[in-house]
Amino acid sequence: MSSACLLSRMAKKLPLSDDALEMVARRFAVLAEPMRLRLIQNLFEGEKNVNALVEATGGTQANISRHLQTLTQASVLARRKEGLQVFYSIADPSIYRLCELVCGSLEKQAVRQAEAFGTD
Amino acid sequence: MSSACLLSRMAKKLPLSDDALEMVARRFAVLAEPMRLRLIQNLFEGEKNVNALVEATGGTQANISRHLQTLTQASVLARRKEGLQVFYSIADPSIYRLCELVCGSLEKQAVRQAEAFGTD
DNA sequence: ACTAAACATGCGCATATACTCATATACTTG
DNA sequence: CAAGTATATGAGTATATGCGCATGTTTAGT
Numbered sequence: 001m002s003s004a005c006l007l008s009r010m011a012k013k014l015p016l017s018d019d020a021l022e023m024v025a026r027r028f029a030v031l032a033e034p035m036r037l038r039l040i041q042n043l044f045e046g047e048k049n050v051n052a053l054v055e056a057t058g059g060t061q062a063n064i065s066r067h068l069q070t071l072t073q074a075s076v077l078a079r080r081k082e083g084l085q086v087f088y089s090i091a092d093p094s095i096y097r098l099c100e101l102v103c104g105s106l107e108k109q110a111v112r113q114a115e116a117f118g119t120d
Numbered sequence: 121m122s123s124a125c126l127l128s129r130m131a132k133k134l135p136l137s138d139d140a141l142e143m144v145a146r147r148f149a150v151l152a153e154p155m156r157l158r159l160i161q162n163l164f165e166g167e168k169n170v171n172a173l174v175e176a177t178g179g180t181q182a183n184i185s186r187h188l189q190t191l192t193q194a195s196v197l198a199r200r201k202e203g204l205q206v207f208y209s210i211a212d213p214s215i216y217r218l219c220e221l222v223c224g225s226l227e228k229q230a231v232r233q234a235e236a237f238g239t240d
Numbered sequence: 241a242c243t244a245a246a247c248a249t250g251c252g253c254a255t256a257t258a259c260t261c262a263t264a265t266a267c268t269t270g
Numbered sequence: 271c272a273a274g275t276a277t278a279t280g281a282g283t284a285t286a287t288g289c290g291c292a293t294g295t296t297t298a299g300t
Contacts, residue, residue, distance in 0.1 A: 015161060016223075021154040027222050032149035033258080034141040041135060050277060063259060065278055075229050084267050084276045094225040098218065102147050103136075105214040109195050153288080170247060183289060185248055204246045204297055 030074040031098070035059055036067045039088075040095060043077065047089040150194040151218070155179055156187045159208075160215060163197065167209040 016024070031037065035057065042048060042056045054064045068088055071077040078091035090096075136144070151157065155177065162168060162176045174184050188208055191197040198211035210216075 016157075018154070020223075020226075021157050021161075023226050024219065024222050025152050025154045025157055027226060028148045029152035032145050032152050034138070034145045035258085037136075037141050037145055041141075060260070061277075062261080062279080066258080069278080081266090081277095086277060092225055094221050098221055099144065101214050101218055101221070102144050103140075105212055106140075106143050106147060109212075155288085171245095180290070181247075182249080182291080186288080189248080201247095201296095206247060 027074065030070060030076060031095075033067065035063070036071055037099075039064070039067055039071065040076070040090065040099070043088060043090050044096070047080070047087045049085040049087050051085070053088070147194065150190060150196060151215075153187065155183070156191055157219075159184070159187055159191065160196070160210065160219070163208060163210050164216070167200070167207045169205040169207050171205070173208070 031040075038057050039053055042053055048056070050061070050065060050068065053068070054061050057064060059067075068077065068079075072079050072088070072091075076090070076092050076095060077088045080087045080089070151160075158177050159173055162173055168176070170181070170185060170188065173188070174181050177184060179187075188197065188199075192199050192208070192211075196210070196212050196215060197208045200207045200209070
């Protein structure tokens with residue numbers, strides 16, 4: 001598995017290989033769905049089971065289950081089975097900062113646009 | 121324009137509205153394409169015109185132009201026209217940390233997987 | 241004004257993926 | 271073992287989007 005080697009090029013400001021770029025792109029793609037972000041946001045409060053997430057988000061059970069699968073396969077979430085229920089939790093702590101960064105950036109943009117229009 | 125208000129909820133650990141979630145998701149989606157990441161990576165070296173980016177990435181001119189448009193509309197890149205040429209550059213400095221964070225996270229994952237397999 | 245260069249864009253195709261509905265699986269309890 | 275509950279998944283559909291091809295637009299030079 002050469003991924004570690006490939007990805008470490010980033011820290012050294014070296015160009016990433018095609019494989020590495022696809023991995024990074026895929027990571028961003030996993031976070032590029034509003035419902036998945038809503039799930040992540042809910043899990044910021046702590047571990048929750050599927051039913052709790054279904055009720056909290058207002059989505060259908062099937063859809064939520066699929067999104068949770070996507071997030072888990074990407075190692076963003078962790079899965080813990082306890083009897084009939086399955087509990088999900090944030091597995092990748094970098095998600096916090098990632099969301100903070102994007103929100104901060106978007107907020108700055110919004111403020112600039114608001115100022116440009118003289119509103120607010 | 122209430123975006124600024126909505127997004128600021130993030131910093132206070134409050135739930136984001138549907139609109140805010142869609143904005144964040146869209147931001148991630150813009151970064152979820154290998155070719156766009158390659159362009160961004162190339163622009164880490166500094167401002168470049170379209171032709172230079174076409175040659176550096178090996179993509180077609182039409183495709184590169186479209187990706188640059190996507191990135192510019194998302195305010196990730198800035199566009200500067202000078203005669204016949206158009207120069208693009210990184211407009212959103214948060215992109216650096218964003219990429220670093222994801223790369224670091226993926227690298228950790230890869231290392232763990234490598235260790236689990238006993239390879240490396 | 242004509243030509244060429246640099247970049248952008250309309251269009252069609254192919255693929256990916258989010259969603260819903262129905263059903264399957266796993267586990268607990270009586 | 272039967273029934274019920276919590277979760278996962280197969281199938282089908284609709285939408286989005288990346289790509290290539292051709293063409294359009296803007297600007298510089300003669």
